[in-house]
Amino acid sequence: MPQTLPDDLRDDVQALWDYHDMRHELRPADVGVGLGSHDLGVATCAAELFHAGMFPRVVFTGANAPTTVDRFPRGEAVHYREHALELGAPDDAILVEPKARNTGENITLARALLKSRDVEAESVVLISRPYQQRRAYATCKKLWPEVDVICASRPLPLDDYVESIGDVDRVINMLVGDTQRITVYAEHGFAIRQEIPSRVAEAYDRLVQAGFRERLL
Known part of the structure; x- marks a missing residue:
């Protein structure tokens, strides 16, 4: 059975997905x-x-x-x-x-x-x-x-990536966990600081409240 994003979560998951894509030009x-x-x-x-x-x-x-x-x-x-x-x-x-x-x-x-x-x-x-x-x-x-x-990374749209992994909850949990780590790891000196736009922070908060806490530190 194909894995698809729930409609009520789509915009927030997409916001996190887009944030983590650095959009670097390959050379x-x-x-x-x-x-x-x-x-x-x-x-x-x-x-x-x-x-x-x-x-x-x-x-x-x-x-x-x-x-x-x-x-x-x-x-x-x-x-x-x-x-x-x-x-x-x-x-x-x-x-x-x-x-x-x-x-x-x-x-x-x-x-x-x-x-x-x-x-x-x-x-x-x-x-x-x-x-x-x-x-x-x-x-x-x-x-x-x-x-x-x-x-x-592989140039897959979000929906195609979810289907390739075969577990929508896993993808969302990993996205939420990586978003948290952007802040936490910088605070601990493991990484440089990265700005988190307010729309991304708000999407992260809503997904945490929706129960996607499996990969939180």
């Missing part, structure tokens, strides 16, 4: 970094961008979170690599960082892996779930400030 970079998650579309996007000549190598980074251990029992980065290979990315263009358990570690451990392989990275394409773009950007600018960072 070639030294390396792609695919951030681990439950979404195999990250690896799909990374393979497509590699084939389009956007970068000569990609790092997949991620161990497991409680939300991914069943889906990716060998670890997020390992499964991402396997999927990229199936899509024709060459093995010698892929590096795997299998220990990161959060976005901060995704950034710092991927950076350390590149340094250990003597790979100079002055520019990076961060590839993530669509609603992780802003948090990934803010984290990277805090922890790797000298790098030129571009965010990318």
